[in-house]
Structures are given as structure tokens and as C-alpha cells.
Amino acid sequence: MLAKWLHKVLSKKSAKAAKKRELPFNQHHIHADELSFAAEKVIKRLHNAGYQAFVVGGAVRDLLLGMTPKDFDVATDATPEQVRKLFRRSRIIGRRFPIVHVMVGPETIEVTTFRGGEVSSQNELGRIMKDASYGTLEQDAMRRDFTANALYYDPEEEVILDFHHGYDDIVQRRLVMIGDPQARYQEDPVRMLRAARLSGKLGFSVDKKTAKPIAECANLLQREPPARLFDEVLKILFSGHAQACLRQLNSLQLNHVHPLLDALLPGAEGNDNIVALALHNTDERLRADKSVSMGFVLAAVLWPRIVSSWNREKAAGLRSNAAMNAAIAAERDHLDKGWGVPQRYSVVMREIWMLQPLFEIRRGSRPFRLLSQQRFRAAFDFMCLRAQLGEVDAEVVAWWQTFQHASEDERAQMIKTAPVQDGSGTKSRNRRRRRRSNSVRQDEA
Ligand code: ATP
Numbered sequence: 001m002l003a004k005w006l007h008k009v010l011s012k013k014s015a016k017a018a019k020k021r022e023l024p025f026n027q028h029h030i031h032a033d034e035l036s037f038a039a040e041k042v043i044k045r046l047h048n049a050g051y052q053a054f055v056v057g058g059a060v061r062d063l064l065l066g067m068t069p070k071d072f073d074v075a076t077d078a079t080p081e082q083v084r085k086l087f088r089r090s091r092i093i094g095r096r097f098p099i100v101h102v103m104v105g106p107e108t109i110e111v112t113t114f115r116g117g118e119v120s121s122q123n124e125l126g127r128i129m130k131d132a133s134y135g136t137l138e139q140d141a142m143r144r145d146f147t148a149n150a151l152y153y154d155p156e157e158e159v160i161l162d163f164h165h166g167y168d169d170i171v172q173r174r175l176v177m178i179g180d181p182q183a184r185y186q187e188d189p190v191r192m193l194r195a196a197r198l199s200g201k202l203g204f205s206v207d208k209k210t211a212k213p214i215a216e217c218a219n220l221l222q223r224e225p226p227a228r229l230f231d232e233v234l235k236i237l238f239s240g241h242a243q244a245c246l247r248q249l250n251s252l253q254l255n256h257v258h259p260l261l262d263a264l265l266p267g268a269e270g271n272d273n274i275v276a277l278a279l280h281n282t283d284e285r286l287r288a289d290k291s292v293s294m295g296f297v298l299a300a301v302l303w304p305r306i307v308s309s310w311n312r313e314k315a316a317g318l319r320s321n322a323a324m325n326a327a328i329a330a331e332r333d334h335l336d337k338g339w340g341v342p343q344r345y346s347v348v349m350r351e352i353w354m355l356q357p358l359f360e361i362r363r364g365s366r367p368f369r370l371l372s373q374q375r376f377r378a379a380f381d382f383m384c385l386r387a388q389l390g391e392v393d394a395e396v397v398a399w400w401q402t403f404q405h406a407s408e409d410e411r412a413q414m415i416k417t418a419p420v421q422d423g424s425g426t427k428s429r430n431r432r433r434r435r436r437s438n439s440v441r442q443d444e445a
């Protein structure tokens with residue numbers, strides 16, 4: 001009740017404060033032709049049908065910063081059903097708040113109807129549970145998270161509408177929450193993760209008042225559905241600025257909100273540098289417009305947990321391969337339950353791990369079998385990362401590098417002259433034998 005009342009009072013207060021500013025082209029310098037073909041088309045058709053329509057959110061912010069927008073979102077006063085009628089290739093999605101995905105060629109434009117000032121339902125902590133009221137442009141601006149995300153660009157007039165000094169905040173490179181930050185985090189705790197991600201990605205400072213309640217509210221994230229948190233974690237990993245985002249998470253004291261983030265945060269237990277290497281590698285690939293595999297990145301992020309368990313099992317006498325299976329089985333519950341990792345990623349990640357011990361065997365037919373595995377390339381790249389950390393000998397990496405590209409005859413020769421077994425396989429067999437005879441001796445005593 002109190003949270004609801006507070007929200008109403010604070011909303012009214014900030015509603016009064018919201019004063020519209022119109023920024024002309026000679027101030028913002030965004031040309032309509034900087035929009036994607038799809039965004040322009042969607043807005044034009046909505047205008048022709050008599051509706052208001054603007055590009056909003058990250059795209060306007062990124063264009064002002066001279067960055068290429070990741071996607072274009074459109075806000076309109078047309079209801080989802082009205083939007084749906086105007087575009088043949090469109091569908092309504094979203095449970096909490098319905099939005100329309102409009103497909104134009106290969107692009108998807110997210111079209112949202114202006115949100116109203118009232119939220120339909122909140123829980124006892126102020127969390128928005130349902131949110132289906134539509135409203136005016138001004139009300140919509142108030143419901144957005146940061147001032148920099150509440151700019152509305154009209155490509156026909158080439159003006160930007162700014163209700164919350166978002167333009168000035170972008171110029172000053174600072175992230176400022178609209179309204180009362182604490183109440184806004186209570187409404188939707190994921191906004192805290194967005195603060196870390198956007199400030200990391202944009203190189204913005206987080207305004208003091210916006211940052212202050214985060215440490216106290218961080219525990220609210222634990223009540224969010226794992227799949228939604230995982231989605232945000234993915235956005236952090238694939239922002240192209242993963243390391244900067246993680247630094248922001250750390251400085252905003254957003255610790256222990258998701259086990260995956262704990263594994264990522266510098267200084268976390270068992271977190272050696274494979275995580276940093278993988279993130280650096282991912283950031284570079286993304287900036288060079290190359291593809292990155294989610295399964296691969298996850299395999300690296302969670303590797304410190306697996307490797308310590310793998311080493312334990314090997315020390316207990318299991319063969320390298322069996323030890324890896326045991327280590328993966330031990331972590332399985334964490335990954336499949338509470339973490340929200342979709343199966344399509346966890347399958348790849350497990351395969352990459354499972355193939356690691358097989359690089360130790362360079363005799364017989366095993367190397368050929370490993371080479372024919374669908375996930376060989378990813379597993380090999382992963383071994384290269386491990387080698388950079390000294391977990392694997394450079395000689396082993398060089399051998400596999402040559403082996404991949406060698407002729408049949410050369411491969412046969414390489415196998416003949418390769419060491420019998422790397423890693424702990426033979427050693428652990430000997431250890432097991434010794435342990436067996438020890439236990440026999442103890443029994444005898
Ligand atoms: P990105 O560069 O990652 O796309 P973005 O700001 O565009 O950043 P989106 O998730 O695409 O992020 O969201 C589009 C817009 O919707 C945001 O700019 C913001 O105005 C609004 N928005 C998104 N999530 C929230 C939220 N949790 N609370 C309030 N407003 C939000």
C-alpha cells in the first residue's frame with residue numbers, strides 16, 4: 001500500500017516537472033535517413049494512418065552519440081491491435097505489456113503503445129506485476145527508465161522531443177533515472193542491471209542519486225525470474241563492452257544477483273583469467289562484426305568451477321575423461337535449475353568441456369574421432385584459451401594445430417611419434433593401483 005501511495009505521489013511530482021523541449025535539427029543533427037529502412041517505413045505508415053509515431057529509446061541516444069543503433073524501437077498512440085491491422089507481417093507479443101513486432105525485410109521493429117501513468121498491479125514490494133494501461137506521450141516518457149532513453153525523434157519534422165533533460169544528460173555523459181530512483185528499482189529491479197550495462201557500454205557516469213539506492217535494492221533481483229535475469233546477463237556479455245559493464249556492476253555493488261554474474265565478477269572465488277580472456281575475445285569479435293558463440297562464452301565463464309571439480313576428481317583417482325564427466329554432472333543442477341541457462345546454450349557448453357580431456361590422447365584412433373566431432377573447432381579454440389593460462393602445454397596446441405591441417409600420411413606419422421598420454425590418465429591409473437594395494441594392505445592389517 002505504502003509503496004503504491006509513494007509511487008503515485010512521486011509520479012505526480014515528476015509529472016509536474018516534465019516539461020517538453022523541442023530540439024530542432026541544428027541542435028541534434030540527426031537526419032531522417034540515418035534511420036533504418038524498416039523504422040522509416042513503419043513510422044510513415046503510422047503517420048499516414050493518422051497516428052503519432054516516434055523513434056524512441058536507445059536508437060535516438062546512440063545516434064546522438066554518433067554510435068550505430070543496435071535496433072530501432074517505435075512508440076505510438078495506436079493500440080497494439082491498430083498497429084497489427086496496419087502491418088501484414090506483425091504479431092503481438094508480451095504478457096506484462098503487449099507490444100507489436102513488425103517485420104520489414106530482415107528487420108524487426110518493436111512498436112510499443114504509449115504507456116499510461118497508472119500501473120495496473122504492483123506487489124507488496126512495489127514490483128509492477130501487470131501493466132496494461134495506455135496513455136499519452138508525456139506519460140510514456142515518465143515510464144521510461146533513464147532520461148537518455150526518453151527522447152522521441154520524429155523523422156518527418158526532424159525534431160526531438162525531450163521531457164526530462166535527456167539531451168543535456170547525454171551531452172554530459174551521465175545516466176540519470178527518471179523519477180525517484182528507489183521506487184523505480186522497486187517497480188522493476190532489472191533497471192539496476194540496465195544502469196550497469198548502459199553506463200558500461202556508453203562510458204557514462206551514473207548520477208549519484210541514481211546510484212545510491214542500488215546497493216540496498218540489489219537483493220530485489222533475487223526474486224526476478226531466472227530467465228529474465230539470464231537475458232540481461234546475455235546483453236551484458238554481448239554488449240561489446242562486457243568488461244566495462246562488469247566494472248560498473250562492481251562499483252554499483254551489484255554483487256551476488258545471479259550466479260553467472262558472480263562467476264564473471266573480478267575477484268570472485270576461483271575466477272582465474274580465462275573469464276577475462278574470453279570476454280576480451282568476445283568484445284573484440286563483436287567490434288569486428290564477427291559472430292560469437294554463446295555456448296563458448298558460457299563454457300569459459302563457468303570453467304573455473306568445472307576445472308576445480310575436474311582436478312578434484314582426477315586427484316581422487318578418476319581418469320581424465322571420467323573425471324570431466326563427474327565434474328559436469330556435479331554442476332548440472334546449478335546450470336539447469338536456478339540459473340536460467342537455456343538448453344541450446346548449455347548443450348554446446350557441455351560438449352566443449354567434455355572434449356577437453358580428449359586432447360590429451362594423441363595415440364591410436366582417438367585423435368581422428370575427436371577431429372570428426374561437430375564441436376571440434378570450438379573445443380580447440382577453448383583449449384587455446386586454456387593454453388594461454390598455462391593449463392595446457394604450448395606443444396600440445398601446436399601438435400593439434402598441425403594435425404588438423406596435415407595430410408593422411410602426415411597424420412599417421414604424427415600419431416606414431418606422439419607421447420603415449422598427456423595429462424593425468426596414466427598417472428592416475430598408477431595412483432589408483434597404488435591406492436588399491438594400500439587399501440588391501442590396510443584391510444590385511
Ligand atoms: P540497447 O542499446 O541495449 O537496445 P535500449 O535502451 O534501447 O538499449 P531496450 O531494451 O531496447 O534498451 O529498450 C528500449 C527502451 O525501452 C529503452 O531505451 C527505455 O526507454 C525503455 N525500457 C526498456 N527497459 C525498461 C525498463 N525496465 N524500465 C523502463 N523503461 C525501459
Ligand code: MG
Binds near residue numbers: 058059071072073
Ligand atoms: Mg534498443
